[in-house]
Amino acid sequence: MSASAIHSAEDARRLARRRLPWMVFDYIDGSAGAETGAARNRAALDAITLRPRILRDVSQRSLATTVFGQQTERPFGIAPMGMCNLSAPGADLMLARLAAKHKVPHGVSTVASTPMEKILEVAEGHAWFQLYFTGDGTGTFKLVERAKAAGYKTLVLTVDVPEVGRRPRELRHGFKMPFRIGPRQFIDFALHPRWSIAGLIHGKPQMANFEMDGYDFDRTESRAKADWDTLARLRDAWPGHLVVKGVLDVDDALQLQRAGVDAIQVSSHGARQLEAAPAPIDMLPRMRAALGPDFPLFFDSGLRSGEDALKALVAGADFVFFGRILQFAMAAGGDPGLAQLWRVLTDEMSIAMAQTGMTCIKDAHQDA
Template sequence: MSATAIHSAADARRLAKRRLPWMVFDYIDGSAGNETGAARNRTALDAYTLRPRILRDVSNRSLASTLFGEATQRPFGIAPMGMCNLSAPHADLMLARLAAKYQIPHGVSTVASTPMERIIEVAQGHAWFQLYFSGDNSGSFKLVARAKAAGYQTLVVTVDVPEVGRRPRELRHGFKMPFKIGPKQFVDFALHPRWSLTSLAAGKPQMANFEMDGYDFDRTESRARATWDTLAQLRDLWSGNLVVKGVLDVEDAVALKAAGVDAIQVSSHGARQLESAPSPFATLPAMRAALGPDYPILFDSGLRSGEDALKALDAGANFVFFGRILQFAMAAGGEAGLHKLWEVLSDELSIAMAQTGLRDLDSAGKISNA
């Protein structure tokens, strides 16, 4: 394991690419179409500059934040990611332990490799359940009932996948869940024996939340039947915090606020769905202007550093989430790699705060040169 070699998210990705089967790496890393959507968002992040300030006492800095009235030790959490155990055995539980340590939300995907009940237990309550509408939504509402029974207080409804986006890198490898092992996949796994042997020893990754009566999940099944009426039914059913994830249109955001949604999550699903979608980062200022200063706006997509996190907070987000780079860290260095990258992200944020004259995050939103 190479946790000590991780000094940036780019290091974690480089090591993960070497160790993971090509099929698994491209599943985690890939984006829709020709991947111009991911590049466009990265360009927007790179173009956004912060305002360096000098001669301010920033010797004591706090990375703490609050979210839905709960204190967190960081202004960033763990985005929901499907099949995390492909990156490393028991990755879901590594993320849950990280969430417990830093009191930050762990987004538990509908297609997690570990049952939702086990994850929230290990996360000591610091977990949110992410829901996909699917089919006629009867199975989706069964999952909501399970989440409520397990003690989840926040439900994240992902709405930007009416149909699963075409990701050519996955298609070229014949990626399917559960795995379909043909000659190409066999060769891929054989050329990556460390991953293959450790994964075999831990048991084949499954979509654990669907091992229940009356539910048969198909990852590629159409989710196109969900409507505003479906959301209204869910709002009536769910008494906890309701977040809608995958919002990129200001008009939709305003309508969601009016519909009683507690927060929106500005996201392009990591650019994995609609290649021609606008940069989620570039939409943040307009979202903030339309929704007012007090409505919670969460953000994910394309963040690669603590400095990126500060940019998103400055541009209008209240809280942000890291995704695939955490999987790369676990692939590169296991649980030690995950904690090393988390320390890197925290250090990057703290240094950026010092450079911009911030002692805490209450003043984020006033430090850009944009």
């Protein structure tokens, strides 16, 4: 069984690569350009060492923390990802159940493949809505109202996609949303029958948040019109917590803080946008120093293990998010695959905490 074969994120990736059509695997796995941005972040994470400490009685350890005053069982959650049901039928709801079980935030993408209301219900409230600004913003602000009416309390505005990055691996396969099945995709799907038959039974994954009057979302439509006035409008329109995701510049972060956002998420979109962006993990300590010790700072991009996540916490993040590896786990083994990878990540972090003399997440921040 695939789930029991997952002992690391790389195991999940390898199993997913076998099962998924090339087009889907490369859409999830691919990064911008020649993928040097992904390599830079990986090298930066690998270069960080944690300080081994001894004889501190670390027999009782807790990974619990709080985000926006809410208890979470782990200091890591689920990054928003579009079209997750491509990785496995029902993937969005597998993630939602995981979020409910461990009381961690589940990022629900603007281009999620399950309606935002359903995900919030299954996640038992542990879901944050991620917003893309598009076109002239009319549809965007309708989505904000919809998220509010659905009961979302946290909105995550993603700001690092003024234009969709070029990812040659997905372009080569002719990946489009909603996808079209030409001769090349037909062969690809025929060679991956397990995925294709499940897709036939459950139906082709769709972008599920756009059955609204006047909202016709085009994934490739420019998102470039958003500016600081847009942010101010959004701040006025959204009474709940407002997180801005995709920030890599200290000056921008300071301006966001002044603009009244509630948290900043340092991220390079998993190296899927600007190839030449700095390694996000290198920016974290500078962001923390600039924003002060108490400003909520989140992180994602390139995390592949519980130890990686601990490094980000030590570097200044209050909370971190995993992205594509969760999709690989579902592609490899469905619900049990996801649960297994979650256990692996938990064990990796807990063991690393023991080895570095930590018993709680606060210790990680104090070690920074």
